[in-house]
Amino acid sequence: MIPRTLHVIWVGDESKRPDNCITTWRQHNPDWTVRVWGNDDLASYGWVNAAHMREMAKRELNGVADLMRWEILYHEGGFVVDADSICKRPLAPWLFEGEACASWENELIRPGLIAAGYVASIPENPFFGQMILDLQKEPTVVDRMAWQSVGPLYLTEQVRMQRYTGLTIWPSHFFIPRHFTGLEYTGGGPVFAGQEWGSTLGKYDELHKRKVA
Template sequence: MIPRTLHVIWVGDESKRPDNCIATWREHNPDWTVRVWGNEDLASYGWVNAAHMRDMSRRELNGVADLMRWEILYHEGGFVVDADSICKRPLEPWLFEGEACACWENELIRPGLIAAGYVASKPENPFFGQIILDLQKEPTVVDRMAWQSVGPLFLTEQVRLQRYSGLTIWPSHFFIPRHFTGHEYTGGGPVFAAQEWGSTLGKYDELHKRKVA
């Protein structure tokens, strides 16, 4: 089973951590454990890909979070959500009936691309174990943008490369109803969260100050 643990990763300037956003996950999901991973965890956890994390930290902190995400999912299991996401309603048990889950980034704007910001798994899932090993073999992960080398594109390529059939892929509107391009879902289906695109749209200087609930 997928553990009822919500993981949020925030590395870098802790004064800008969007605790207001993180609080919405606690408020709507009191039966889940919320664990926030920060700079101390980055320094002490014993990451397999610590060298890649150090290199990535000099370029894109969101890439460091992606590298941490895969190892957290493998060792801990649970549901990793982006720090700049705002929970809108309680998570439903049926979302997590499989062994691993994720959602499309946007079926119309980027068809076929799996988002990295909302990924769940049971512990010790061999799929994520292989992801960690494949990253370890890479001579560098900073030769491209992080979304390509360790994030959504990398995840999408790994699903196809490993022919992984255990991944339930939710519709994008469940967690990303508004794409960074402005395209917005207007249907009547469930929306569990909103994505603020903090890194992509440069919102982190002000996001932590906003009223989001």
């Protein structure tokens, strides 16, 4: 089973960590363990792709978080959520009945693209293990934007390349009801979280100061 552990990654300026957003996950899911990964973990965990993380840190910290995400999922299992996400309601157990889960980014704006911000897995899932090994073979990961080389596009390409059939893909409105382009879900289905697009829209300077719940 997918462990009931919520992982949140925040590296960089700790004074801007959106603890207000992270707290919403604790409030709505008291039966889950919430683990926040930070600069100390980045320095000491023993990452397979530590060299790529150091290189990526000079350009895009969100890319460092993506690189950490895949190794956390493989070694720890659980559910990794973006630091700039705001939980709206308790996580339903049926969401995590499979061996791995993720969300579409948006079926209308970016059809076929799997988001990297909400991914869950059992520990030692060979799919994520292969992702890590394939990244290790890459001479560099900063030849493209991070979302392409280590984030959602990389995840999507890996699902297709490995022909991975164990992934349950949630509709985007479960966790990303509003796309960064402004398109917003208006249906009556369940919305478990909202995405603030902190890196994409440059919100991290003020997000940690806002009242979010």
